[in-house]
Amino acid sequence: MSGEAQTSWLGRLNIDSLSIWRAIENPSVSEFVGAGAALVAIFGGIGALVLITWLRAWGTLWRDWLTSTDHKKIGVMYCVLALVMLLRGVIEGVVMRTQQAFGMGGGFLAPEHFSELFSTHGTIMIFFVAMPFIIGITNYVMPLQLGARDMSFPVLNQISLALTATGAALVMISLVLGEFATGGWTNYPPYTGKDFQPGPGPDYWIWAIVLSGLGTTLTGINFAVTLYKERAPGMTLFRMPIFCWTVLCASIVMIFALPPLTLAALMLAADRYLDFHFFTNDLGGNMMNYVNLFWLFGHPEVYLLVIPAYGVFSEVVPTFSGKRLYGYNSMVYATMAIAVLSFCVWLHHFFTMGQSANVNIAFGIASMAIAVPTGVKIYNWVATMYRARIRMTVPMIYATGFFFLFTIGGLTGVMLANPVISYQVHNTLFLVAHFHNVLIPGVLFGIFAGYHFWFPKVFGFRLEERWGKRAACLWVVGFCFTFLPLYALGLMGMPRRSVMWDDPAFQPFMWLALVGALTILSAVTALGIQLWVSVRNRAATACPLGDPWNGRTLEWSIPSPPPPYNFAQVPQVRTRDDFTDAKATGRAYQPLSAYEDIEMPRNTAIGMIVLIGSTLLGLALIFWIWWLAIVSVGVMLTALIGRTFWLNTTYTIPAEEIARDHQAWLAEVHAAQRITRAEETQAANRGRAALELPQGVSV
Amino acid sequence: MRNPDFKAELRAYLLGFGLALALTVVPFAVVVFGPGTQGLAIILITLCALAQLVVQLRYFLHLDLSEQKREDLHLVLFTVLLLGIMSIGTIWILGNLAIRM
Amino acid sequence: MTQPNAKLHPGLNLGHHHGEAHNQAETVVFGFWVFLMSDLILFGLTFASYITLANNMGMASGPTPADIIDLVNVFAQTVLLLVSSLTFGVASLTMRHKMPAKVTIAWLGLSLVLGLAFLGLAALDFLNMANQGAVPSRSGYLSGLWSLVGLHAVHVTAGCFWIMIMIAQIAVLGLHPIVKSRVLRLGLFWHFLDIVWIGIFSIVYLGGLL
């Protein structure tokens, strides 16, 4: 905050902001790790640009992806963003585990650097891996399951993606310019207030969260409206696939639980920029307000993540068990109950803040109550598998891992919901073990199961099985080794967020956890190899006819990849699991009597304008470059408002074209060999399933 | 075209406006002229605010219970439920902390 | 599915006689309601935070409500906003009854003027407070007050810009279906802000003085 820095036209940005320069000025291992990460980010970015140029892909990229308003394209872009960020998040996790393994009395990382690592790791994993991945899968799958042509608001969808990408971009830029916050993913003041951290770190967190949070709220609105207004005729709420129900709950959280986070972050910004006193130590500020607001968001947030993962498992388990889901209604009610209860328990994240025992116990009981509907779900899945002919495909491996490990995580959650226990283990590695225990087997495994399950729908070919199985097993094993020892360490009293420690009894557990982290790293590598191998062999695993797994819901009733308009004719839904019923009763794959023109939204560059504009806006605010802030807001507003004067926002796909494509596909379907489940993973599987029902079980 | 005619609708707006205005004047008067106890004043202000809320919802936002499709009602009621949980919880927790400080 | 005269969404409906525009409005208006509900949470929690700061500790021996509240000004602001709600309602009615675009524009313009007058008085109020040293950096209570009232004022400012844009769009594009649906949504927004204001004058100003 020196005087001359403020007068520069670049605000407080100067040569010392460059992390690489800092490493040159005072070399140390810690600085080199930071500079190395910056170099990776820079060269990664440049490499991507070079690769695109070399492939001459700029035109395609721009026309088919970046400016697209197609929910399917947007969904895929969300997932790609999440995968890139996952890579960084995992590497950071491994670096932290390495530091702690050698952390007896020191280690190689400076304390601030370690703090930056757990702060970025937590922020990235929650906001830029788990959320965009869930949102991406939903974006792709939900409209297809509903029998819809697109989301209710396709352009808004694009803008939401842009805002999420802005947040991710800011976190990536913090590797190179300035530094990220050191206050954890929760960024608690007063430590993150301007008295203690005047630098740009907390501002990176604030603007990444505010901008991407805005995008997430808009996404939630889009999902909810789509669910209510775009369902195909005949699809009543209680005929929706369970995944759609879980998305409804997730969107409730996005709509109602993101505002407290936005508010908390903006209030913190007011404290830091305008000298307000919301959370300061002096002049009537109250930092406990922040904690309260943050967790008003924070707890529903974890349900935002895990409920759609439940939804994925609710699609995967019945499909690979060849049975309908056991207890549909109870599943719906359990999901809704969890969604509402998730708004009633936030205080369990700060039992030790000082409120009376009565307050604590009220929230403690509410928290334990969540275990009941969750238990209902687990039993439903298990009952679905009971006496079924289960196919142990990759998604099912993840599902199995989920059942066992998530139950452990859930049970330690019930333990933590007891204020008495929480007083003992709060702020220790026990907590770290717990939340990774629900986030990895719950959210991440759900995401991976969905990734394997729907990949053939998206790209028209299946993922390679052997590497997939290897990766899945490595994830399960790696998870156990990395995080189960942390329970023990927590009970032994090791605080979380510790850069070093001095009790020799910790050492063996630290080694175990390091081995686990390396196993997870190899699991990620295996996923990469799998993708590579699958793309190379895509001819052998092609399944363009659209139904490789004998699917049950509408998304499997169309070609893979689906045409831009999804359905040549909006389907008429008769029952739950409509596609299974259609196949059984001969309704599936029928020619249409007439085709109609379809009107679809045009491409637009508005998302890219928002992406660039809001990234510049974020940087301008972080580095106090006020003129740039004004310019970027002005440009974005002009573009957004100007666009509303433009009425010609759709184009028409002629009926002949639709008819031609649809009839060609139908001809292929009827000519194709019908695949039994035994041949599911073989080259013969081109996406036409033979009807198979378990004996004695009706559709 | 079974549209209620313009005049009738305008009259409804004016009625709503009149009610809202009255429900604004009363609480201001209570505070300025200060009759009665503080407790009474708080109750009056609260009641007037709630009444005006209903009036504005009814006459300006046209939110009524009869013709609505169920989902719209769900939305509003659900929001009120969540807002209640969040704001009452917040005030409870922070009030409790303040007492114990 | 929908009966001829059924309301498709909460709030003023264009009505069946507007044909396509009426039906198209359904999804967007519903979406806008969802957005307003999200915004309501934002306001509600700003209120809750304000309440937790409006006590002796939060005032930090600085100005108290009695020192800074100018009830005459607040009353004037309240009335201005309420009247603008009425004029906006009339604007929507003229549109619903397919009166000439000029008439609708005139009523919108009147609402805009009233909105701007409200903002002017609000600015005056803030200025007076600042002159008394009642700035947000003085205490937690004042931070809460400025941000709650300020959040509302920012919304009203956005609303004013939106009215200007709609006037321009009616002038340029005429009462195109999409323009009509935008005016409907703007109306919801405008009335919503008046409802939030009820909370502000009851809790912050009147409640503060008690």
Ligand code: HEM
């Ligand atoms: C994949 C392998 C992962 C590894 C090796 C790993 C490792 C770690 C480590 C070492 C910490 C710091 C613990 C401490 O405070 O001492 C941490 C914190 C954290 N991790 Fe992970 N993690 C992984 C995956 C994830 C995932 C998938 C998520 C979420 C979806 C996640 C979310 C978090 C959060 C929220 C924190 C807390 C950050 C803070 O203290 O503010 N992690 N992780």
Ligand SMILES: [Cu+2]
């Ligand atoms: Cu929680």
